[in-house]
Amino acid sequence: MSEFGTIQHVTQLELENFAAGIRNAEEGSGGEPLSAQDVRKRNEAARSALTEYLQDGDLPDWAEMYQRLLNSAWPWRVALYVAWASMPKHRRVPKTQDDLATEYLGLTSDRAISTWRKKYQVDQMIADLQADELLDARADVFHALKEMARTIDYKGAADRRVYLEMIGAYVPVTKLAAELRKRGISADDMEGMSVEELRELASAASERAGTRPASTGDVE
Numbered sequence: 652m653s654e655f656g657t658i659q660h661v662t663q664l665e666l667e668n669f670a671a672g673i674r675n676a677e678e679g680s681g682g683e684p685l686s687a688q689d690v691r692k693r694n695e696a697a698r699s700a701l702t703e704y705l706q707d708g709d710l711p712d713w714a715e716m717y718q719r720l721l722n723s724a725w726p727w728r729v730a731l732y733v734a735w736a737s738m739p740k741h742r743r744v745p746k747t748q749d750d751l752a753t754e755y756l757g758l759t760s761d762r763a764i765s766t767w768r769k770k771y772q773v774d775q776m777i778a779d780l781q782a783d784e785l786l787d788a789r790a791d792v793f794h795a796l797k798e799m800a801r802t803i804d805y806k807g808a809a810d811r812r813v814y815l816e817m818i819g820a821y822v823p824v825t826k827l828a829a830e831l832r833k834r835g836i837s838a839d840d841m842e843g844m845s846v847e848e849l850r851e852l853a854s855a856a857s858e859r860a861g862t863r864p865a866s867t868g869d870v871e
Contacts, residue, residue, distance in 0.1 A: 661776075661783045666723035673771050677726045677763070697757025698727055704755075711744040713737065716780065728756045732764055733773060737780040 677694075705714055713734040720730035735743055735751055745751055752761035767773050799810040815821035831837075 658782045658785055660786060661779050663723065666720065666725070669772075669776055670720075670724045670726075673726060673729050673767070673773075676767050676771060677728050693757050697755070700757075701727075701731070701755055712742040713744070728758075728763070729767055729773070731755060732767065733777055733780070736777045737784075 713731075716737055717731055717734035720734055721727060725733075732751065736748075745754055748764060749761045752758040752764060756763075796810055796814055799807045800814040801807070802810075812821065
């Protein structure tokens with residue numbers, strides 16, 4: 652699983668495992684007093700209408716996510732709700748949960764959605780997928796950081812510092828001091844040390860802090 656800070660990708664295996672746990676989520680959707688045959692007919696009609704909608708005209712923003720969840724063997728109604736809810740509110744089509752239930756899912760109300768949210772960890776999966784979308788911008792963010800950092804202008808100072816810290820060529824004094832405190836080393840302990848001893852100490856601390864060793868001149 653790849654990481655970007657504290658955000659992690661939602662993997663294919665996680666989607667498939669989640670699908671296994673919600674396999675029967677759509678049974679009795681909405682609690683309508685209908686026969687199994689009527690439920691099946693309504694389900695088929697709603698899914699056919701959705702398929703036609705996705706084949707005709709501009710695709711809604713949730714279409715790609717919906718297909719991804721279907722490919723992971725999710726029940727189609729739950730997949731559509733989660734894909735829809737994963738979008739920012741201004742990008743949701745239709746606008747409301749009730750309209751989604753009645754116009755797209757073939758239900759008489761959004762009662763079934765409330766059941767899914769209570770019985771399964773649907774809200775957590777939605778949150779994970781919303782965070783996952785941030786990782787799509789990683790390449791663009793890194794490119795913008797690089798371009799701004801290489802600009803010879805005072806406006807690029809913050810980007811240069813971030814860039815140098817990311818590649819291990821710069822250790823912020825706060826981060827170094829925190830690591831030294833963890834090692835039980837105080838300012839008084841360093842007072843009598845030679846330059847070489849301080850350099851070795853900074854190198855060891857920077858490695859513990861998660862960066863490559865920096866030279867004495869790199870520690871600010």
